[in-house]
Amino acid sequence: MHSLSQNFWTIYGLRNNPYDTNALALYTDALLPISKAYVGRGYESKEFQLFTNILRSPGGARIVVEGEIGVGKTTFVNYHRYLWEKESKDRLFTHCGEISFSVQWDRQSFLVNVLSYLTTKLYLLYGNILPVNNSLFQELLLLNKVFVEENTQWQLTLGCIGGGISKEKQISIPMVPEAKLYHYFRECILTILKLGYAGIILHFDNLELLQKNIEACQKTFDEIRDILQLPNIYSIFVGKTGFFNHIISPLERVRSIFFGWPIFLKPLSQEDVLKAIHIRYELLASQNMRYIKPIEDEVVLYLYNLYEGKIRFIMDAIYAMITYFPTTFPQTLGLMKAKELLKTMLSEKLQNLLSSRELEILMQMAKMKEFSNAELTKKLGLQRQNTAKYMKKFMELGYIHPINQISKKSIYRVSEDVYFLYSIQESSNFSIVLSPSENFVFLSKRQSKALKTFRIGSSITTRDYAEKCQISPSSALRDLKNLEEKGYLQRYGIKKNTYFLVLKKA
Ligand SMILES: Nc1ncnc2c1ncn2[C@@H]1O[C@H](COP(=O)(O)OP(=O)(O)O)[C@@H](O)[C@H]1O
Ligand SMILES: [Mg+2]
Known part of the structure; x- marks a missing residue:
């Protein structure tokens, strides 16, 4: 198999992987800045207008954005955050990255996490010295143990603050009373407003994962309800289709503070997916050079139908095929070959x-x-x-x-x-x-020998089987379970009174 070298893409005249499925960067100097690489769902679309109107209403809001995995929900919200931070007249402050919502959160950990994200962004913008309310900022920095080192990606740093963000690295949070945290949060909002922002966007992602744990999730929402209601906070919750109906709607108290219905995102159109990929080629092409398409557009369209338009799955599949495709000179992968590769x-x-x-x-x-x-x-x-x-x-x-x-x-x-x-x-x-x-009915020698000695319709215990085969009860049980799975036996009773009914002979 072809091993990926750092400059793997250069054989195609590209500076990086055009099929990268990380969310697009809010920074304009990134290789794939959201300002340029974002396609579809623009000003003219319903979802864009609705979302914009909600963020336009002064005072704050709570919204749910829904859709299937991989249709571009996170990117959609990121794009709006970018517009409101960089392009709008009334700017809205926003943190870096997305906040992973956790069902284990109570009010305290919710506050610690949100404060961590806001403080980190303030730190990145202003360093150690904030133009206003410097002492609060110092306290927050201390509280969150934010030690952003030069050349360290902030995402990595985020992983080790505000306990609960990352599983691998947990730094214990100094026990700060919840009332104090709440106070910090309100002060932090004021500080940000004083810096000239009209409000703050909080982007909670990964709520897909919570849908398995409805009760815990609802409990968390119930607890943080009043925090979400603080003025000038725009909280966005991104989840899978059904999140609003199943989690928010049943909670009268919580639903009342949310915008009445979720913003639903369908997959991008075929044209948009192709366009997104073409723009990536253009943006990544080495300067003043042509590039070679690693894959025919036809393959993209084929995958579009296969994955029902979910752009993340489409790009993941292309990436897998290209890296699997042993090539030392650039070839454009065609449909026939692509199907073959995908199959293999x-x-x-x-x-x-x-x-x-x-x-x-x-x-x-x-x-x-x-x-x-x-x-x-x-x-x-x-x-x-x-x-x-x-x-x-x-x-x-x-x-x-x-x-x-x-x-x-x-x-x-x-x-x-x-x-x-x-x-x-x-x-x-x-x-x-x-x-x-062969595998379907394959029995070990021991199993078939033992099975021959039992009458159809008789019941045997683990002990019977163990004695007959001169094996330990645990091995006997393993054999019996396997025979049951293959349809020779049927289990009934529980624990010590478990019997196996012989259904057929080997
Ligand atoms: N409107 C878009 N324009 C360009 N690329 C997009 C767009 N929407 C999604 N993508 C790309 O598709 C991939 C998956 O998008 P993402 O927002 O993570 O989906 P979701 O959050 O729905 O799972 C990302 O690499 C993202 O950059
Ligand atoms: Mg997402």
Whole structure:
């Protein structure tokens, strides 16, 4: 495989990776500044107008921005933050990066985190000396232990302040009473207003992750409700589709302080995705030079359909293909080759992570595309708990995801990658499952020998099995569970009174 060297992109005449899926930088001197690389959802679009009007209303606001993962939500909010910080008449102050919202937050940790972000930005703008209220600033710096060193990216520094931002590095926060923190926060707002800003935008991201933990999330919102209401604060919460309805709406007290409905972002159009990628080529082209497209536009459009317009997935897939594609001279990757590569890459990845049995089950799921737990159990003829086990693993790996997380009867869907492999498998004689039938019924010698000695319809215990095979109870249990999964046995009873009913012979 081609190893990526630092100047890998230079063979195409590009200064950097055009398919980078990090959010666009708010800084104008970045290689991909948001001011230039942002496409679509401009002045003329509904979502732009709505968002702008909300930020225009003086006094502050609370808004939810929603959409599927990878459609460009974070970038949308960043773009507005950029406009309000740099291009508007009434400027709104904003922190660097996005604040990761945590369900573990109470009022105190919420305040500490927000203060950390604001203080860091103030520090970056003014260094150690702030034109106003210097003593407050010094206290805040001390409180947050912000030691921004020269040449250190502030993002890295952020990771170690305001406990809870990063898991790896936790610096204990000096115990400051909540009332004092609240006071600091209000003073901090005043300080920022005195610097000539009309307000402050707080951008909370990653709320996607919280949707799994609705109650904790709601508790946090309930606690911080009055802080969010402080004047001149514009708090933006970015989450997955349904966030507003499932988390905010049910809380009367919280909903009343939010703008009445979420701003929903659809995927960008095909033209916009292509344009975004073309602009990146232009911006990254070495000065006064042409560039070679690493990939045909046709491939981008193919991926657009595959990933239902989600630009992040489209660019991630291109990046993976280009870096996988062994080349020492620049070639533009065409559609045929791209499909082939995608197939190889995805199936290799799946085969590394899953057993043949798991792959086979995953392909069955792909065949159904959307399914409920019960439908799947019926279709696969598995035990309910076994279905649950597979689903848990696939969900962790991102191969399936719930479409409707809230209602009791969840409907799940396979990821685009899995569906792609399934369709390729259907349309050609390629098979991702290596030796399904063999693996499917494969029993160890011990298992088949033992199974032969039990009558169909009889019940056996772990001890029976252990004695028969002269093995330890734990090995016996492992064998039995495996036989159950393969449909030879059915388990009933609990703990010490667990029995296995023999369903068929080997
Ligand atoms: N309007 C846009 N113009 C240009 N690039 C975009 C736009 N929206 C998203 N992107 C790019 O797509 C990638 C994913 O966007 P992101 O905002 O992180 O999506 P989300 O927050 O919805 O998961 C990022 O690399 C981002 O730069
Ligand atoms: Mg995002």
